[in-house]
Amino acid sequence: xxxxxxxxxxxxxxxxxxxxxxxxxxxxxxxxxxxxxxxxxxxxxxxxxxxxxxxxxxxxxxxxxxxxxxxxxxxxxxxxxxxxxxxxxx
Amino acid sequence: xxxxxxxxxxxxxxxxxxxxxxxxxxxxxxxxxxxxxxxxxxxxxxxxxxxxxxxxxxxxxxxxxxxxxxxxxxxxxxxxxxxxxxxxxxxxxxxxxxxxxxxxxxxxxxxxxxxxxxxxxxxxxxxxxxxxxxxxxxxxxxxxxxxxxxxxxxxxxxxxxxxxxxxxxxxxxxxxxxxxxxxxxxxxxxxxxxxxxxxxxxxxxxxxxxxxxxxxxxxxxxxxxxxxxxxxxxxxxxxxxxxxxxxxxxxxxxxxxxxxxxxxxxxxxxxxxxxxxxxxxxxxxxxxxxxxxxxxxxxxxxxxxxxxxxxxxxxxxxxxxxxxxxxxxx
Numbered sequence: 553x554x555x556x557x558x559x560x561x562x563x564x565x566x567x568x569x570x571x572x573x574x575x576x577x578x579x580x581x582x583x584x585x586x587x588x589x590x591x592x593x594x595x596x597x598x599x600x601x602x603x604x605x606x607x608x609x610x611x612x613x614x615x616x617x618x619x620x621x622x623x624x625x626x627x628x629x630x631x632x633x634x635x636x637x638x639x640x641x642x
Numbered sequence: 643x644x645x646x647x648x649x650x651x652x653x654x655x656x657x658x659x660x661x662x663x664x665x666x667x668x669x670x671x672x673x674x675x676x677x678x679x680x681x682x683x684x685x686x687x688x689x690x691x692x693x694x695x696x697x698x699x700x701x702x703x704x705x706x707x708x709x710x711x712x713x714x715x716x717x718x719x720x721x722x723x724x725x726x727x728x729x730x731x732x733x734x735x736x737x738x739x740x741x742x743x744x745x746x747x748x749x750x751x752x753x754x755x756x757x758x759x760x761x762x763x764x765x766x767x768x769x770x771x772x773x774x775x776x777x778x779x780x781x782x783x784x785x786x787x788x789x790x791x792x793x794x795x796x797x798x799x800x801x802x803x804x805x806x807x808x809x810x811x812x813x814x815x816x817x818x819x820x821x822x823x824x825x826x827x828x829x830x831x832x833x834x835x836x837x838x839x840x841x842x843x844x845x846x847x848x849x850x851x852x853x854x855x856x857x858x859x860x861x862x863x864x865x866x867x868x869x870x871x872x873x874x875x876x877x878x879x880x881x882x883x884x885x886x887x888x889x890x891x892x893x894x895x896x897x898x899x900x901x902x903x904x905x906x907x908x909x910x911x912x913x914x915x916x917x918x919x920x921x922x923x924x925x926x927x928x929x930x931x932x933x934x935x936x937x938x939x940x941x942x943x944x945x946x947x948x949x950x951x952x953x954x955x956x957x958x959x960x961x962x963x964x965x966x967x968x969x970x971x972x
Contacts (some may be wrong), residue, residue: 609661616664624756631701631764638695 671711686810712753719746800833842917862917873908877901
């Protein structure tokens with residue numbers, strides 16, 4: 553798969569000085585990114601603005617994960633104490 | 643580190659921004675299946691001849707429920723393509739687009755690990771090992787291997803759903819006894835007629851999704867015969883707890899009455915043309931075409947049958963309602 557931002561030097565235009573300078577994914581000239589370029593599946597540097605709905609959903613998920621972790625910790629603690637007390641009693 | 647409330651986030655290319663709610667993730671765990679898992683495991687726990695700390699028993703059952711839910715999430719992640727094709731499953735969180743496949747896998751794996759750890763801590767290593775194996779069996783052996791390759795998929799894969807009462811028993815006793823195996827076998831034998839009854843009246847869905855369920859691979863007539871045969875074996879075997887003394891008079895009466903009705907409905911399916919009309923337009927679980935009502939009736943009744951059977955064990959052992967059947971206890 554060919555790179556997207558102009559680092560391809562194997563094509564016919566690789567040494568063509570009259571060709572227009574290629575831009576990287578952020579719109580900057582590819583020559584300014586020192587050979588670093590975006591790869592598929594990697595962070596592109598692009599950003600998106602979350603809608604209110606997306607923000608609310610993310611907050612709900614975060615809260616649910618937090619409660620789950622707290623619950624897990626409490627359960628592990630209580631189970632450990634119960635097991636210990638059983639072992640001590642026996 | 644930027645702690646601002648800036649709502650701009652860096653995204654991997656092509657990745658959608660999720661609006662999934664906690665409820666979507668809960669739905670991934672197949673709550674209805676979890677209910678039956680909890681119930682049958684509880685029956686195994688109560689019927690076992692050993693007292694267990696109520697708090698540890700509760701945590702163990704919750705661990706089992708989470709483990710079963712984790713297996714469900716892994717199943718939904720892998721079967722997203724099938725679920726998107728079938729009307730009955732199109733509204734599940736993954737095909738609906740609410741939860742991504744990778745997130746479903748992530749949740750399934752994390753919940754699997756945590757549930758097994760909790761089981762090991764609260765119960766014993768054998769119960770934890772059985773839970774881990776049942777998750778592996780359902781997610782890998784059934785979902786990834788059997789489901790798409792053989793019409794015997796749910797016959798073999800049914801073992802995954804049969805583990806809960808055995809695990810419940812092991813939570814209490816720490817060992818696998820004959821009675822635990824009998825409880826396992828009851829659900830194992832119950833699964834084919836239950837699943838094939840559904841497959842008969844949803845055969846169009848399965849055919850469209852290229853899942854070789856029995857009605858799709860061998861035809862409706864063969865499936866109807868196999869439902870009848872498995873039902874006979876199930877109903878006879880369901881009497882086994884009476885022979886070992888696990889089930890008393892209440893269980894025996896329930897098993898006889900429920901078994902008779904089960905056989906009647908299986909006989910009605912055998913003499914019907916169920917499975918030859920294709921799936922109903924409505925994707926709902928109980929939506930059915932006119933000719934398939936016998937299949938829908940057995941599917942619905944089979945859930946009640948299993949519930950009542952295990953409820954009888956719970957009543958006998960939890961509420962001192964156990965009276966041995968004269969002359970048959972070994």
